[in-house]
Amino acid sequence: MQRPVPDSAPGQVWAHTGQSFPAQDYDVVVLGAGRMGTACALFLRQLVPTRSLLLVEEGGLPNEDGATLLSPGVWTTLDVPESRWPEAHWTRTQLSADTWDITFQPRPVVDLHATAGEARIPSRDLTLDPEVVDVAALPWATVDTRAATYRPGAVALATAQAAIRAGADLLLNTRAHLGGDGRVVLERLTVTNTHQIVVHETHHVRAGTIVVALGAHGSHAAEHDLGTHTAHARAYRQAPRVNWPSTDASPVLRAGGVTLRPQHGGYVLVPAIHHRDPAGYVPTGGRLTGVPTGLRRETLEDLVAALDVLPVLGTEALESGRSVSDVPGAWFALPGGTPAGLPQHEQVAPGVHLLLGGPHADTLGLSTAYDLAATIAGVAERPWDRP
Numbered sequence: 001m002q003r004p005v006p007d008s009a010p011g012q013v014w015a016h017t018g019q020s021f022p023a024q025d026y027d028v029v030v031l032g033a034g035r036m037g038t039a040c041a042l043f044l045r046q047l048v049p050t051r052s053l054l055l056v057e058e059g060g061l062p063n064e065d066g067a068t069l070l071s072p073g074v075w076t077t078l079d080v081p082e083s084r085w086p087e088a089h090w091t092r093t094q095l096s097a098d099t100w101d102i103t104f105q106p107r108p109v110v111d112l113h114a115t116a117g118e119a120r121i122p123s124r125d126l127t128l129d130p131e132v133v134d135v136a137a138l139p140w141a142t143v144d145t146r147a148a149t150y151r152p153g154a155v156a157l158a159t160a161q162a163a164i165r166a167g168a169d170l171l172l173n174t175r176a177h178l179g180g181d182g183r184v185v186l187e188r189l190t191v192t193n194t195h196q197i198v199v200h201e202t203h204h205v206r207a208g209t210i211v212v213a214l215g216a217h218g219s220h221a222a223e224h225d226l227g228t229h230t231a232h233a234r235a236y237r238q239a240p241r242v243n244w245p246s247t248d249a250s251p252v253l254r255a256g257g258v259t260l261r262p263q264h265g266g267y268v269l270v271p272a273i274h275h276r277d278p279a280g281y282v283p284t285g286g287r288l289t290g291v292p293t294g295l296r297r298e299t300l301e302d303l304v305a306a307l308d309v310l311p312v313l314g315t316e317a318l319e320s321g322r323s324v325s326d327v328p329g330a331w332f333a334l335p336g337g338t339p340a341g342l343p344q345h346e347q348v349a350p351g352v353h354l355l356l357g358g359p360h361a362d363t364l365g366l367s368t369a370y371d372l373a374a375t376i377a378g379v380a381e382r383p384w385d386r387p
């Protein structure tokens with residue numbers, strides 16, 4: 001049975017297995033309600049309201065384990081090639097508009113360097129906290145004055161709510177698999193009284209178009225369920241908290257290969273992603289001078305390398321924990337298999353599109369989700385192409 005297309009009525013939400021799900025067929029099914037899936041669902045409802053749409057999520061909204069909640073939420077064009085700046089600026093306009101009622105905080109990104117270079121200014125001209133960063137060691141800085149910070153989880157929530165208001169249905173606590181031939185297998189999950197997550201019931205629905213927006217699991221799902229090959233990979237990133245005071249005026253600092261992002265009156269340390277993590281890698285904590293910590297070895301090495309230039313990392317302010325579960329961390333997709341990979345979408349089978357955000361989704365995620373929605377809708381024009 002095909003879900004009738006709602007005429008501007010809000011969509012339905014099934015949050016738990018007590019609510020019976022009719023398992024109708026849909027024109028479009030979007031798998032994964034991270035920021036990429038929710039944005040694509042919203043734009044599809046806006047561009048082709050005549051097509052019914054179901055958004056499916058394994059956890060809640062937004063899921064605690066997803067990349068969306070752990071993304072730094074720093075909009076900056078510093079890492080984006082100039083050819084993609086029109087898209088980046090469109091994304092900025094969307095995020096800073098009142099539409100979704102999210103906090104979008106203009107805040108410069110200061111990228112510190114040891115040597116002079118094009119467009120670099122003396123870092124002593126900037127008011128930087130000397131106990132956080134040693135400007136004598138890094139006398140030059142590139143500043144992105146247009147940069148801003150926001151919470152990607154808030155964007156996912158706001159776009160999901162807007163998509164539902166625009167007629168999208170949402171099925172939560174449901175693990176999805178690609179069944180091939182336009183089928184999606186939906187396993188509705190429930191928690192037993194011994195706290196085990198089990199499959200309560202399984203449904204099969206058909207969809208003319210499937211968007212795979214499963215974050216770090218997306219390319220694996222395409223490869224495992226459809227037998228295709230992709231060039232994409234994934235990486236685990238930890239983001240420990242640094243309890244050193246920051247204010248609304250504190251810039252985002254990048255030095256020695258790590259980023260300090262002001263948040264909630266302190267900082268979050270965002271290490272660089274160096275490479276893909278091998279299949280089967282399980283994050284485990286390393287040891288610092290013999291003492292177990294929650295930071296994995298790679299992150300510890302980054303910290304030690306940055307200590308000279310970011311003295312705050314050598315203080316008690318860094319929350320390194322005792323085991324991995326103490327430190328916030330998440331799996332990210334690496335589009336194209338490299339940390340520099342920009343958000344992208346790719347058709348992996350007839351009617352099946354893989355949508356990947358990854359490390360640069362703060363700046364280009366929304367526009368990439370729009371681009372896929374427009375591709376599915378058959379719309380040639382992109383708003384950022386207009387003069």
Ligand code: ADP
Binds near residue numbers: 214217331356
């Ligand atoms: P992105 O930034 O690409 O949106 P996220 O990791 O934040 O990445 O979002 C991916 C979402 O997909 C997460 O909320 C995750 O819970 C969900 N997800 C992952 N695997 C499945 C699955 N098999 N079925 C349904 N949802 C899934």
